[in-house]
Amino acid sequence: MSSRAPSTHPVSQTRFEVPVRTGRFWIRLVRPLLAREPTPFYLFSVVPVQEALEALENSLTGLPVRCWFSAKTQPLPPLWRWWKDLGRPIEVVSAFELQAALAAGFAPDRILINGPAKHHWLPRFGQRGFWVNLDSPAEAVALTPLALRRDWQLGLRLHLPAEHGRASSSDSSQFGMDPSAAALVLRQLRRRGVEPVVLHFHLGTQVPSVARYARALEEAARVCRRCGWHPRYVDCGGGWPSEFTWDRTGRPMARDFSLQAMARVLARARSWFPRLEEYWLENGRWLTAGSGVLVVKILDVKQRRGLRYLICDGGRTLHALVATWEQHPLLAIPARKGRRMLTSVAGPTCMAFDQLALGYMPIGLRPGDRLVWLGAGAYHLSWETRFSHGLAAVYWHDGREIHQVRPPETFEDWWGRWAPVP
């Protein structure tokens, strides 16, 4: 999905448009569902994931790279199973995700366990063969004996200066160990005869520039030299920015990113890790953002002080929290032409926050029209809410057919989860 010409049904500002091919792909899938299924719903397709994976692997040809599926990004069972059937591994960060990965059929040695404070839940899992990236000295103390008994391979998550894209270190993330803590843990592990095999960092999400990865690899290599550590795997985490996504000021998220530049960075850094066998990547958003849409219906239209409001049956609060900091293309069914005016697309909840999009949209849009919010394949299911409403239906396109894989939540599901007080 690469040509840059505008699509056929865009409703947002010109600069938030998508390639014609992408627009047509989604309109073709969504249209038949509209005839029989109520909105709001998500529709996810395997096709954009296949294409993203292919593009990634073509660009990194010649480099030893393994892609782990980021479970948290898109907790969608049929997609996980498709990925597993390709023989590919998964990365999890919670007990639920680990249980789900095992339930989906991933073998323990195809599961990488990340995330903080996992010494509080990981000991419950007796399987042999997991990959575990330690996040803190306390985790190392608690989990090393289990790793020895259960044949788990260990890694260290480093907290590198390159992670700080932000101005103040008080904004820095809670994850990983700074180089001095990592060196201490390495000494403790070695005293127990354990050599961690994975060096892991994750720079955050929607990292706009390849240069940050170059810096992180340099910093990681410096830590390794200082400690005499030769990891076999350098796990660069996720964070690659998604295409066709803009920040709230209108700048493309992927403004300084390209696969070709990333390939050059990885190739250059290879010699800095003399025993490197593989780079590991855990990109969630980059791989899956383009693989889903949220479809909502316009319920009401208002106009006030030069701003038009489209009140829809779905929106940010319930379905698209990422709309808080991201702008995605919107398509309309039917296509509407004519003069555009500043328009706010609002969800149905009683929250002024519930704004899915703001942009110049055709004044022809009216109640009953459907809006298709693109780029809903990452961090949408993970951040759904039940604010005054139930969860939406989910449809899955396996490349040939579309199946409903989650019905819309009913009132009985929504209210019936509560236990009566005896």
Ligand SMILES: Cc1ncc(COP(=O)(O)O)c(C=O)c1O
């Ligand atoms: C350790 C780790 N790996 C991978 C990811 C996926 O990140 P992204 O979806 O930005 O690629 C995350 C996201 O938070 C993460 O924390």
